[in-house]
Amino acid sequence: MQLDEIDKKLLRLLQEDAKQTSKELSHKLALSVTAVYERVRKLENSGVISRYVALLNKQKIAKDFMVLCHVKLTQHKKEYIQQFEREVMDLQEVTECFHVSGDYDYILKICVRDMEDYRHFMLSKLTSLQHIASTHSSFMIAEVKNTLTILV
Amino acid sequence: MQLDEIDKKLLRLLQEDAKQTSKELSHKLALSVTAVYERVRKLENSGVISRYVALLNKQKIAKDFMVLCHVKLTQHKKEYIQQFEREVMDLQEVTECFHVSGDYDYILKICVRDMEDYRHFMLSKLTSLQHIASTHSSFMIAEVKNTLTILV
DNA sequence: TCAATAAACCAAATTATATTCAGATGGAAG
DNA sequence: CTTCCATCTGAATATAATTTGGTTTATTGA
Incomplete structure (x- = not known):
């Protein structure tokens, strides 16, 4: 269009x-x-506008402890990739997951309440996924910019 | 609430x-x-719902070449941090910018048309920012998950 | 040049939704 | 038990979305 x-x-x-x-x-x-x-x-x-959504204030609902987690898989087999992506889709703490080039295979954005919840998420959810070789967590100090507005 | x-x-x-x-x-x-x-x-x-927005289909508007760029500053002086963050705010290609702990100081998500536009962005905008020591770009192969829904 | 056509526009009418209003209900506290 | 408060309900009203009918504008091809 x-x-x-x-x-x-x-x-x-x-x-x-x-x-x-x-x-x-x-x-x-x-x-x-x-x-x-x-x-x-x-x-x-025409699909240019895909949908309308309500945005929440993450602080108000206590989900403002955010982490960017880099994930490397053991192998780049199609089967492993598909399984990992399917499993990540079901983790509600993971709000974004990007398959990227470079040293790591995936970068995940995770929103939880606090460090304790993150620890729990790591131990009982993330690291129990299949085919993960290693992870590296970067804790978010500040969300400097997070606009959804794409200037056309 | x-x-x-x-x-x-x-x-x-x-x-x-x-x-x-x-x-x-x-x-x-x-x-x-x-x-x-x-x-x-x-x-x-109460502020739990902060606002309502329309979401666009990035493919339809040719902004679906995405890059996650890791940025390291030369020094962690308050002044440098503030200047960098102010400058990033004004870059329309940068849709997200997180100040993080770890090897790098910032992780930026950048949305442009294609590799050529990204090259132009890097050369004429990003690397002309003050106080950047190094950058590392991870090109996005797939946006596996990108939900705005936070499960309360 | 100048009709034919299509796209985009407008004001007004209609339909649907948001918002307000005036009570009813159901705990919780005294 | 009764008062209070929060939440609920259906109905009334105000506001906005959507449709309708017709006009303007730009394009194109005879």
Whole structure:
């Protein structure tokens, strides 16, 4: 789908606050409510906008102890990779998991309550996964930037 | 704020799809529309729900070449840290930046179009930041998991 | 040049949803 | 037992989403 400057501005606005009404958006974009509505629908139908979600304050729910964990597998067999990825999908503490090039195979972002919970997660969940050769945990001192807004 | 099981289920639902109507939610939670509405408002006012956003499909907008870049600073002086973090905030390609413990000081997630754009980003933006001692890029082979849903 | 066409626009009407209101219910504390 | 408070309910109202009908604008090909 071809995006013009109005679409791009609309996407920026919706990525920051999806609860704005079409009327508010229409003012910011200098368009009518209907025009905004049709642009949004088009962006949704074409798949550019994939979905709308609520974001939680991790501190308020005590899940703000975060760790980036580097994982190396024993072998790069397709079977091992698939099994590891399937198992990681089911770990609710793992909010992100990236298969990467370089010294390690995977980088995981883990959100738990505190160090004690992380220890428990490591011992009883992560290291019980199959085919892991080694792990290396980097504790998060600060979440300097975490924007979901991608500037088109 | 104290969360009961209904609140937790509600948060799960809204983290997956924030466009559900109160009526739909009321069915899933076996409550009245008003009861759902008041719970949501409470979660918003207390700050548990921080905001609502639209998510984009990175492939559709050609920003699906992702890199995790490890950065080490020359010194851990407060001034250097602050300057680095301020500068990173302004780089639109950097969607996440974590200050971490360990061998490196920062881990950045970068979203661009392709390798050429990444090269340009590295040469003309990242490495021109002050006080960087070294960087190490891990290219993303696959985004195995990237959920925004935190299970409360 | 100038109709034909399609895309994008607008205002108004309609439909659906969000929000408020006025009680009802059900513990918990005195 | 009764008061209080939190939570709930259905109905009423306010607001927003969505549809409708028609206009403008840009493009294109005869």
